Amino acid sequence: MKHVTKADGGRQPFDTVKVQRTLQRMGLGAGDAERIAGEIEESVPDGVRTAAVLRMIRSRARTVRPAVGHRTNLRRALGLLHPKPDFEEFVRVLLREHGYRVRTGCVLNGRCGEHEVDAIAEKDGTTVFVEVKHHVSHHRVTGLDEGRIARAIIEDLQEGFRSGRCVVDIDGALIVCNTKLSEHAKRYAACRGIDHIGWDYPEEQNLRTMIEETRSYPITIVSNVNRSVSTRLAAAGIVTAKQLAEGDTATIANDAGIPLKEVLLIAGRARAILEP
Known part of the structure; x- marks a missing residue:
């Protein structure tokens, strides 16, 4: 069995199915994706770096679908956006594509202080404030701090609403980031009921799948x-x-x-x- 070497130096088995999925996300049909993935697995040496595999994927994909040459890697593309206002506005557009009603330019009064949030989003009778976190390097991991801050803001806004200071009844928070989440961040968000969207989390509706489903x-x-x-x-x-x-x-x-x-x-x- 062949292995690949990740950016952090770790090794894992070569995943042909993952290569096929990447090719299909680039617009190739299932048959071409399966064929090219098999050819790449056969030709690479054991321990090949994932970056080299990606270059091979793009090169082979262009022979079938030339438009692949016009696009860059999605994770890299997200990193190229400026955090403010580019990525913040991108997240707002993406949420609208997925059926959210989104308001911007929001300053909310809590019981103890004011909170400027990146957006307020409403869907299926639930209202959340949105916090956007961007890293230039997609290899960075989004940690626990964002979740802990969001939890404190939720409590202050909900107390502010009960006291009449906040005009919006906030049910929770939605944190959106362009990188992977630490395991600690995932556990804390799940425990505290904070919605968190990262590059590959949650499995059902993460940033990558949300983008690809709507081609946004x-x-x-x-x-x-x-x-x-x-x-x-x-x-x-x-x-x-x-x-x-x-x-x-x-x-x-x-x-x-x-x-x-x-x-x-x-x-x-x-x-x-x-x-x-």
Whole structure:
């Protein structure tokens, strides 16, 4: 059995099914994904680094679906967004895509103090405040502090509502981050009833699956979109590839202060990525 070496130096068995899933997320059919995954497993040496496997996946996938060449790795794309306001707005757009009613610019009065939250989200009769945590490096782990802070804010806001200081009846908190969560953070959130969305947590509806289900990729999924360009687009309200692909390019170019030729190029690549 062959093994791969992860970024942290750990080793694990080569997972052909995982490679197939990655290929399918890039838009390949099941048959092509299975064939290419088998070819990669056969050709790599034991102990190959996961980064090298990913490069092989992208290279082989491009031969079947050229649009793969227009996109970067999703985890890297999320890391390329600025924490504020780009990633915060991206999370708000993603939540709306999943049926949440989202309000922004919210300052809520608790019993003991004011709390500026990234959003208030409502769905199925439940109202939560949203806290967004972003790491530039997707290898970082989101720890316990965010959950402990959120718990304290929940208590203060709920006491504030009962005393008449807070106008919103908050049921809980939703913490969204672009990285994996520590096991301690998961246990604490589960124990305290705090909803937590991380890169691969919870299994049923995590950040990756939420993005892929609605094809709400960040604008930085498009290759050669750097932070400067993504920031200008975000200022014009464009944080996803879908918004750019479906929007009026002339208006976007004018609002973002980016040459129309460059916007047309990025929009064309975005449409190619989004094609089924």
